[in-house]
Amino acid sequence: MNRTVLDLAIGEEAIVKDFKEASVACKLLTIGIVPQTRISLIRKAPFGGAVCLKLGRTFVAVRNAEAKAIILE
Amino acid sequence: MTNNKSSYKVALIGNPNSGKSSLFNLLTGLNQKISNYPGVTVDKKTGAIVLSSGDLVEIIDFPGIYSLYPNSSDEKIVVETLTNPADPNYPDAIIYVAASRELEKHFLLASQIRELKIPMLFCMTMSDLNEREGIRYDLTKLSGYLSAPVIEVSSLKGINIDGLKYKLIELIRADKDDLYKNDYPLTRLEKDICEKVQQLHGGDNVYQNLLIAHHHSWLSHLTAADRIQMSSYIDNLGFNSTRAQIHETLGRYNSFTPVIEKAAIRSKKDRRSLTEKLDNIITHRIFGPLIFFGIMFFIFQAIFAWAEAPMDWIEAGFASLGSWVQNVLPGGWFTDLLTDGVLAGLGGIMVFIPQITILFLLITALEEVGYMSRAVFMFDSVMQRFGLNGRSIVALISSGACAIPAIMSTRTIANWKERLITILVTPLISCSARIPVYTVLIGFVVPNQIVGKFFNLQGLAFMGLYILSIVAALFSAWVFKKILRSDERSFLMIELPQYKQPLLKNVIFTVKEKVQTFIVEAGKVILLISIILWFLASYGPPGAMGEAVSAAQESATIQELDEPKTEDFIASAKLEASYAGILGKLIEPAIKPLGFDWKIGIALITSFAAREVFVGTMATIYSVGSSDDEMTVRERMAQERNPFTGGPRYDVPTALSLLLFYVFAMQCMSTLAITKRETKSWKWPIVQLSFMSVLAYVSSLIAYQWLS
Structure with missing residues (x-):
C-alpha cells in the first residue's frame, strides 16, 4: 500500500517518491514537486476538494486527485 | 560579435509571481504600450527604453510560465514565440526573472531557455526578502552553471536596476550564445x-x-x-x-x-513565515469564507459610496458640454447628431468610469497582495460542482464591474470546458451597466421605506437582484456542465504566493490599462450604436414623418397646449413615426405577454447593443427631451397610463417583469464580440445570446402573467 500526500496528517512532512499518473506527473514536476523533495500538507480547503502543500518555502494548492497521485517514501 | 541594429527586442520571462511585472514597470516607467499577440487576444505589454550606450530596446513582458511545456492558452504564447525565429516578437535577448526562493523551479525553465541559444541574463528579484529568510546564494556558482550573467535586484527598493541595464548592453551586442554546456542529453x-x-x-x-x-x-x-x-x-x-x-x-x-x-x-533555520500565520486565518475553514464574503460586501459598498460624487460630475460635465456645443454650432442635423447621438452615447459610457475604476482598483489590489489565489483555493470544490474551476471565481468577481475583462481573465483556466462555461455564464452576473436600469425601475416595484430599523427596502431589493444574478450564473453553469461533453482532464495547480504589500505603481498601471481598454473597446461599439439609434429615432419613411408632425401640431392646437408641451407632444409623435417606432411596433406582439408596449420595445431594441442605453431611450420616448435626469425620467414613467386599464403603465407586474428581463438578458454587443474572439467561433456567442434571451423572456413572462 503506497502512502500518498492525501494520507498525510495536517502539518506532517514526508519525501516524494514517485507519481501514479504520467499526465499529472508532468504538471507537478514543473512546479517543483520532484522525487526526493520534502513536502508537507499544510491544510485542506474550507469546502474540501483541494489541499495546500508546502515545498521548501513555497505553497502550492492542488486538488485531491492530484495529491493522491503523489506517492511518498 | 557586434551587430549594429537600430533597436533590440528583450523578453522578460519567468514564473508567475516572480516579480516580473514589477521589474517591467520599474524598467519602462510610463513608456508602456498594450497590444495583442498576432492572432490572439492575450495582452502583450511592451515598453521602450534607451540604454546609456544609446541603444533602443523594446522590452516585452511575456505571460508567466513554469516550463516550455505549457498548459493554458496564455502560457502557450511564450512557446509559440520562442519556437519561431521568424516571429515579430522573437527576442534578441532574454532577461530571466526569478524570485530567489526555490531556485530549482526557476532553473527548470531557465535551463530550457538556455538551450535556445538566445543571450540570457538571470535576474533574481526580491533579494531583500531572501535575506530576511536567511538564505543567500553564491552567484558565481549559479552563473557558472548557466554560463550566463546572474544579477540580484530589488524592484521594491529599486536596488541595482542600473546594474541590470548595464549588463543588458553587453547582452544585446552578443550575436549568438553558444556558451551553455549543460544541454539535456537527447535520447x-x-x-x-x-x-x-x-x-x-x-x-x-x-x-x-x-x-x-x-x-x-x-x-x-x-x-x-x-x-x-x-x-x-x-x-x-x-x-x-x-x-x-x-x-x-x-x-x-x-x-x-x-x-x-x-x-x-x-544562515539560520527556516521558521514559520508570516504568510503561513496569515493563511491560518485567511484560508481557515470558517473564517476564510467569512472574510471572503466580508471583502465582497466591502467592494460593493465602496462602488456605490465612493463613485457617486465623480459620477455626478461626469454627468454634469457632459450635460454642459452638450449645451455648449448646441450654443456654439449652428443648428442642423450635424449638431443634433453630435449632441443627441455622439455626446449622449459617450456620456452614457463615461459615467461608469468611476465605478469601474474603483472595482478594478480593489480587485487589482487583492491580486497584488496575493489574495486571489487563496480565493481560488478555497472555492475550487464549490466551483467544480457547477462545472467551473476555482480560477473562475476571479472572472465572476470582476464581472461585477464588466464582463469584458472578466472574460479575458479566463485565459488562465487550462481546461477548455471549464473555461468555456465560465465565459458563457459570466455575463449573467450583474455588471455596472445594469445599475442605472435597476435604479430607475426598482422604485416601481418596492417602496422606499426602512424595515427593521436599518435596512432600506430598495437597497435590499438591489442586493436581491445581485444574488439572483449569481444564482442564475451558477445554475446555468450546472446545466452547461450536464450538456457539454469533454474528455479533457481537469486539474488545479496554483501557487499561493507570499503576501506582499501592493506596489502602488503596479496597481496604478494595471488599473489605468484596464480602464483604458474598457473605454476603447466598449466606447467604439456604444459610439456606433448611438449614431445608428439617433438616425433611426430621428428619421422615418419619407412623408410619414411629416404627416405625423402636422397631425400632432393640429391636435396640440386644439388641446391648447403651451409651447414646451407642444414640443414634447410633437417629439413623441415623431418617434412613433420614426424607423425606431416602426421597429418597436413590429416586435410589440412578441413582448406583449411580458407586459411591454412598443415604447418599451424601442428601449429593448436600443439597449440590445448596450443595456445602459435604456435610461436615455426612456428619456427620449417619454419626451423629456434629451435630459438624462433620472428623477424626471422616473416621474414621467410614473405618469404614463396604460391605455387599456387606465392604471399606471409601470405597475408592479410590468416593472418587475422589465427588471427581470434586464437581470438575465444578453444586452451587450461588446461582450458578444469578446466571446467570439476568445472562443474563436460564432457558435458560442450565439449560444450565449440564445440561452440568456430565453432565460430573460421566460422569467419575465412568468412574473408578469402570475402577478397581473
Missing part, C-alpha cells in the same frame, strides 16, 4: 525526431526542434502540411510526448539540483 529517439523536424522545417536549433515536435499539434506557425507529416512520423516512431517530457524534466532537476544546493548559503 536516440529524440535525436531522430529532431533531425526529421529540421528536414521538414529547416530550423537548426536542436531544442527548438524538439519543442516543435512536442507541440506540433497546436503551434500556429507550422503549416498544415508540416503538421500532418510530423504527426505521422512521430506516431510511427512511437514517441510518447508525456513520457519524454517527464524524462527531460527529471534529467534537468538531477543536473542542477546539486549545483543549487552547493551555491546556497543558509
